[in-house]
Amino acid sequence: MTSPGDAAPVKPPPSFSPGVPRVASKTRYPNQRRDSSPSLDADLGDSRLRSSPTPPLSATTSDLPIRSASPRPQSFRSSTPQLARSSLGSPVEGRFxxxxxxxxxxxxxxxxxxxxxxSADTDELVRQKGFAGGFWELIRPFGENIPGKIVIRDSVGASRGWEDFGVRFVDLAGKTPTPNDSSAGRSSSLAQVEDVLDKQLGSTDDPLGGSLRPKDFLSFPTTSPLYKVFLRQLLSISSATPHETFRHPVASIIAISSRNTAPLETLRQLYADTNNGNKKVPDWVHPEYLRYYVLVHDEDRDDIAESTKLYDQMKRHFGLHCHLLRLRSNQCVVTDDDSAQVPECEWQSPAERLSGRIEPLVDLDTNGLLYLFESDVMAIKAFVRELVAQSVIPYMENRVAVWNDQVASRRRGISGRFMSMSRRWAGFGSGSRSSLTAGGASGNYDLSHGYYKADTPEAVLRKMADFAFMLRDWKLSASTYELLRSDYANDKAWRYHAGAYEMCAVSMLLNPSAIGTKMKLDGVDQMFDTACYSYLTRCSDAPNALRCLTLAMELLKSRGGSAVESAARWAMRAMDLGLVGPIGQGLFSERVSACYAARAPVSGMKWGSRHRKAGMWSVFAADAWLRLGKPSLASASLEEAERLYADVLDADGSFPMPEMQTFIDNLRHAVKVEYLEARGLDTRDETTTAEALGTEETSEKLDRRRNRKSLIANPLDLGGLGPAQGPRDNDNAANDDFERA
Structure with a gap:
């Protein structure tokens, strides 16, 4: 794949230097909780839902299986105070x-x-079971993880089974967003993500309620629960938009119940509502999608024989895409013998999280949660699997094959390339909209509304590429996105242009055999750079820009080798542009550290690793958590920094540079004071301090430091003593000091 040639190379902002990391600000006083940057407030706006609680997240933070075990790091004796921590864990978990x-x-x-x-009767039947949202709320949690293996065929006919496939159920009666969303509304979604993290972190990382001791953190899981919450919330922001079809309906379920007095007429009316009625999709959504008809039978009150006859009539009238779902209308309670708890929805938007209740990540109390009969759970799972495996997947495979043969093959041929050049230079041969538009672009793009109509070749090809991506045929999706990039640039469809560059790079990184040389990796970096520039400068779309940078960071990090340094640069870019809030700054500092820590040394050599850079960014993360008033997370970051710096420490565990040792001591002491003051203890009594920290190791270290100057006597020195001000006064000098260490 060649590097993009239809757009000029994008220069990074003046304040961003790829080789120089951002240095955190100096340590604040213990009672100073937040320090929001002006750029963040300007980008994200002031509409923050501070008063809305969050629903439980226990099911969304530890449900993924661990695919591979990581080697335990080299053990050494840490000099960081081991503070009691809550069940949230530490975002620095799982460096390798x-x-x-x-x-x-x-x-x-x-x-x-x-x-x-x-239908109304179906929603009423489900509401009797305790689901206020009706049939959609009942089946929504069961679509996110399809039981068993789903077999998908790619464009060349090869089949592969996937065990983590799922679908998203959406309510067609809900409000559909307009394509021209304001920048303030888009920025407020990032503020909501920060609010979700803030409320979740505040409800779990309370030092007074910590139930786990440091010994519980000797072996870390793969990924921080807090970072997984952030990533899920960021990827859940997207709604239905014209420039990408991931949130456009692939199929729709039309459901009636056995209580309906005119079932066939009701099904026809519901189909008409989705086709031309009040539930019709907008003009930029393709109206031809699969309809799947469901008959919900009431096991407690209706006759199964009558429902079976009606189901046979449905199959004769509407085809084989039908299902008979047998449910009980009585409400299930936890005292029932065959009761089963309803799984929690994993992919909830930040607004949905903020509108729920505050719950810790790990909660054994199940009061207030919905339950279903075991027979209902098995029936819904079988229904969802049949829907996906026998209807949705074959339908998507068929549409990709048809569009690839009828539209994409023509565009890839010589005649298609000639017509594309003619449209670019002469302004003719563009199909239904050959006339020049007001903006000077020629083609099918409607500048007045800001989107392509659903039947235009550009929209069909984008839908084909998105279908191939969702079917995990990343080779086909990457080639189709690459085919569209020049068309979108010629038409000045900048949001489409940015999305094509972003998803082309993502498809290449997800394809195991796509990246093989350094040159191709540079091309991927250029694609992400162009996409980020178009999102921010041309579209003022901060959420999609942050998504682009986050995907670049994580997927490049998974490549290993020299790609991890590019991943770290994209994480620094996100922080430099002010796309994340204070909590996001701490999380991204830790991800930068994780990227550098993943760089393995040269085979057979001791050089080539980036552990010192990783340790430096762990120190920055500790400072960020301390400014937020989270001493337990700051303590964990300092422990990780000491582990990463193990190769340069002296025999007594101190740094060879006195200035750097003083800086670490000041930060460590500030963490200790913050923790003790949160517990209402007197930090001037060293004996009480050692007992409060709860470890003999901390007591020994306090004994060794009795002759050192106490920072408690001068509280002004706690935030700015000596080297603690160095990173703010001279960034380059501080970076050089860390590197020499």
């Missing part, structure tokens, strides 16, 4: 974890969307 979990999370975020259109 396998990347399969994060890759699976990214892939599952781009799942097919299935709309739900249920």
């Amino acid at each position: 974890e396998g990347s399969e979990e994060i890759r699976s999370l990214i892939i599952r975020s781009f799942s097919p969307v299935v709309g739900v259109c249920a």
Whole structure:
């Protein structure tokens, strides 16, 4: 794949230097909780939902299986105070974890969307079971993880089974967003992501309620629960937009119940509502999608024989895409013998999270949660699997084959290339819209509305590429996105242009055999750079820009080798542009550290690793958590920094540079004071301090430091003593000091 040639290379902002990391600000006073940057407030706006609680996240932070075990790091005696921590864990967990979990999370975020259109009697039957949202709310959690293996064929006929496939159920009666969303509304979604993290972190990382001791953190899981929450929330922001079809319905469920007095007429009316009625999709959504008809039978009150006859009539009238779903209308409670708890929805938007209740990540109390009969759970799972395996997947495979043969092959041929050149230079041969538009672009793009109509070749090819991506045929999707990039640039469809560059690079990185040389990796970096520039400068789309940079960071990190340094640069770019809030700054600092820590040394040599850079960014993360008033997370970051710096430490565990040792001591002491003051203890009594920290090791270290100057006497020195001000006064000098260490 060649590097993009239809757009000029994008220069990074003046404040961003790829080789120089951002240095965190100096340590604040213990009672100073937040320090929001002006650029973040300008980008994200002031509409923050601070008063809305969050629903439980226990099912969404530890449900993915660990695919590969990581080797335990070299053990050494840490000099960082071991603070009591809550069940949240530390975002620095899993520095050398396998990347399969994060890759699976990214892939599952781009799942097919299935709309739900249920009759009034069906919703009423489900509400009797305790689901206020009706039939859509009942089946929504069961679509995110399809039981068993789903077999998918690619464009060349090869089949492969996937065990983590899923779909998203959406309510077609819900409000559809307009394509021209304001920049303020888009920025507020990032503020909501920060609010979700803030409320979740505040409800779990309370030092007074910590239930785990440091010994519980000797072996780390693969990924931080807090970072997985952030990544899920970021990937859940996207709604239905014209420039990408991932949130457009692939199919729709039309459901009636056995209580309906005119079932066939109701089904026809519901179909008409989705085709031309109040549930019709907008003009930029392709109206031809699969309809799947469901008859919900009431096991407690209706006759199964009558329902079977009606089901046979449905198959004769509407085809084989039908299903008979047998459910009980009585509400299930936890005391029932065959009760089963309803799984939690993993992919909830930040607004949905903020509108729920505050729950910790790990909660054994199940009061207030919905339950279903075991027979209902098995029936819904069988229905969802049949829908996906026998209807949705074959339909998508068929549409990709048809579009590839009828549209893409013509565009790839000599005649298609000639017509594309003619449209570019002469302004003719563009199909239904050959006239020049007001903006000077020629083609099918409607500048007045900002989108392509659903039947235009550009929109069909984008839908084909997205279908191939969701079917995990990344080779076909990458070639199709590459085919579209020049067309979108010629038409000045900048949001389409940015999306094509972004998803082309993502498809190449997800394809195991796509990247083989350094030259191709440079081309991927150029694609991400162009996409980020178009999102921010031409479209003012901060959420998609942050998604682009985050995907670049995680997928390049999973490649290993020299790609991890590019991943670290994209994470620094996101922080430099102010796309993340204070909590995001801490999380991204840790991801930069994780990227550098993943760089393995040259085979047979001791050089080539980036552990000192990783340790430096762990120190920056500790400072970020301390400014947020989270001493336990800051303590964990310092422990990780000491582990990464193990090769340069002296025999007594101190740094060879006195200035750097002083800086680490100041930060460590500030963490200790913050923790103790949160517990209401007197930090001037060293004996009480050692007992409060709860480890003999900390007591020994306090004894060794009795002759050192105490920072408690002068509280002004706590935030700015000596080298602690160095990173703010002279960034390059501080970076050089860390590198020499």
